[in-house]
Amino acid sequence: MSEQAPNHKFDTTDPKAAQSNIEREDSVLEETLEEFDPTKNSGSHETIENExxxxxxxxxxxxxxxxxxxxxxxxxxxxxxxxxxxxxxxxxxxxxxxxALQKFAKELLEVVDNLERAIENAQSDDPVIEGVRLTHKALLDVLNKNGVEVVEPQGEKFNADLHEAVGIDPDAPADTVGTVLQKGYSLNGRLLRPAMVRVGQ
Structure with a gap:
């Protein structure tokens, strides 16, 4: 709000004094107007220019x-x-x-095969055979505890991923495993050794 000009009492009895008072009031008014003249306020221009x-x-x-x-x-x-x-x-x-035991377990299978051949070919009155059977069973138990299992293919359909055909079995149905010459084994679900078999034709 603009500043009000001072309230002066004019001496109307003295023309010179009255004229002087009027000039003084005009001067104050001009100064007041100059303070609020936007054309002379550089700050306002800078604000607009730097918007x-x-x-x-x-x-x-x-x-x-x-x-x-x-x-x-x-x-x-x-x-x-x-x-x-x-x-x-x-x-x-x-x-x-x-x-990790794959190679070791596969080598142990040869020991299992030899024990089974000894059991099959042993005489019934051989006193040593019982010890061989116990050894064979203990070895299979150890293998089973470590994930080694027997693949029993006899009577199943021939599967080239699990079986290795080495001959024809005339008594077996077509494409069916007949005689098992050597058992197969797996280790934790992975084929360790394929079964060696004869297949019906």
Whole structure:
């Protein structure tokens, strides 16, 4: 609100004094108007000239939001990759643990085969055969505890993934396993040794 000019009492009896008072009042009024003249107020011009560019600020905000979004997506991908890598390592470690005995177990199968041949060919009155049977059973128990199982293919359909055909069995139905010449074994569900068989034609 503009400043009011001082309230002076004019001496109307003295024309010179009255004229002087009028000139004084005019001077005060001019000074007051100059203070509020927008053409002489440089600060007001600077404010108008330096007005904020809202479009530029909105564009910058959008750019920063996009960068934050990309950073979050990158972090999520990195976490997912790290999680998958950890799971793969755990699976590989589990496989290594399960099949670490593969070579050793396969070599033990030859011992099992020899014990079975000894049992089959032993005389019924041989006093040693009972000890061989117990040894054979104990060895199979140890193998079973470590994931080794017998593949019993007799009477099943021939499967090239599990069986190795070495001859024809004239008494077996077509494509069916007949005589088993050597037992097959698996280790934790993976084929350790295929069964050696004769197949019906």
């Amino acid at each position: 904020i560019d809202l479009d530029a600020f909105e564009a910058r905000i959008k750019e920063l939001e996009d960068e934050v979004k990309q950073a979050k997506e990158g972090t999520a991908r990195a976490n997912a990759e790290a999680y998958n890598a950890q799971k793969r390592m755990e699976q590989e470690a589990d496989k290594s643990k399960k099949f």
